[in-house]
Amino acid sequence: MKTCACFSFLFVLLVCVVTLPAQESIDIHRASVIVPDGIIADGEWDSAAEREIRVGTTVIRVLAQHDGEALCLAFLGGLQSTFHFPEVLLDIDNAKSEGWQNDDWWFHVSGTDCHSQGEHSNYDNCRVEQGDWEGVPNADMNSQISAMEIRIPFATVGIDLSVQSRIGIAFDVTNTATSWQFWPADATLDSPASWATATIHNTATEVNENFTAASFPALLDIAPQPANVNSLLSLTLPANADCDLRLFDLAGNHIATILRRRLAAGRHWLNWPEQLARRNTAVSVYFYRLRINSDIQHGRLLWRP
Ligand SMILES: [Ca+2]
Numbered sequence: 001m002k003t004c005a006c007f008s009f010l011f012v013l014l015v016c017v018v019t020l021p022a023q024e025s026i027d028i029h030r031a032s033v034i035v036p037d038g039i040i041a042d043g044e045w046d047s048a049a050e051r052e053i054r055v056g057t058t059v060i061r062v063l064a065q066h067d068g069e070a071l072c073l074a075f076l077g078g079l080q081s082t083f084h085f086p087e088v089l090l091d092i093d094n095a096k097s098e099g100w101q102n103d104d105w106w107f108h109v110s111g112t113d114c115h116s117q118g119e120h121s122n123y124d125n126c127r128v129e130q131g132d133w134e135g136v137p138n139a140d141m142n143s144q145i146s147a148m149e150i151r152i153p154f155a156t157v158g159i160d161l162s163v164q165s166r167i168g169i170a171f172d173v174t175n176t177a178t179s180w181q182f183w184p185a186d187a188t189l190d191s192p193a194s195w196a197t198a199t200i201h202n203t204a205t206e207v208n209e210n211f212t213a214a215s216f217p218a219l220l221d222i223a224p225q226p227a228n229v230n231s232l233l234s235l236t237l238p239a240n241a242d243c244d245l246r247l248f249d250l251a252g253n254h255i256a257t258i259l260r261r262r263l264a265a266g267r268h269w270l271n272w273p274e275q276l277a278r279r280n281t282a283v284s285v286y287f288y289r290l291r292i293n294s295d296i297q298h299g300r301l302l303w304r305p
């Protein structure tokens with residue numbers, strides 16, 4: 001009988017473990033201070049944790065880091081094509097309550113910066129410039145933008161890193177009327193219990209979390225194409241490497257050097273060079289040459305200013 005009871009207990013335990021939903025988490029590391037200007041500058045977000053929100057087939061990336069005094073977030077890609085606006089949900093005491101508590105916050109960036117405490121989607125407090133946090137740029141449904149950057153000081157929302165390092169967090173994008181998509185994918189606006197747990201580390205990330213012992217070729221990503229200065233350009237490396245990325249015209253003339261330096265393993269967001277941004281004459285076809293240590297890749301780029 002004893003054996004039987006024991007097996008029953010183990011079976012129930014096993015079922016419980018199997019059916020419990022996995023709690024999503026994110027590690028937010030300390031990095032240098034960002035400039036919240038809507039431009040993803042070289043190196044600005046290289047230490048960030050990265051998560052995805054899917055809107056149909058479009059992927060919107062969310063980057064997260066902090067500078068010791070503020071939580072810094074960037075929403076990248078797909079914003080202008082879908083068009084969806086970024087929102088950030090914070091549960092300061094990480095109580096994972098079923099309904100909203102007074103320490104739970106909603107932040108929304110669209111034509112203005114909006115936030116509310118203790119409830120979500122309250123648009124009474126919307127301004128182009130909020131005094132105590134920033135969302136840049138402000139944009140309407142017709143804006144052509146590739147990135148929004150958000151900086152929320154810990155003091156604004158009552159996070160004291162000397163006494164706590166964990167908060168509840170979720171990211172979403174919305175068309176403000178009918179559609180919301182989230183990270184974590186099964187999160188909801190109404191329930192902080194469905195949000196992830198963020199651990200805020202007071203140290204820089206040692207190794208990019210996604211790229212330890214990775215073995216894949218270097219990946220150059222340009223989206224959307226045809227490209228312009230608003231297209232996002234990133235290079236993902238399996239290991240530290242000397243990198244060189246140049247553009248040539250059809251006649252083989254060197255047009256611009258996009259990158260020429262040693263980079264660490266992980267994803268790096270790159271700037272389009274000034275000289276290319278200024279060439280706004282017509283649609284152009286360029287060839288790029290990417291050298292990673294001694295390996296060389298070639299590709300074609302359609303540029304439409
Ligand atoms: Ca920036």
Ligand SMILES: [Ca+2]
Pocket residue numbers: 091092093094095096097101103104192
């Ligand atoms: Ca709470």
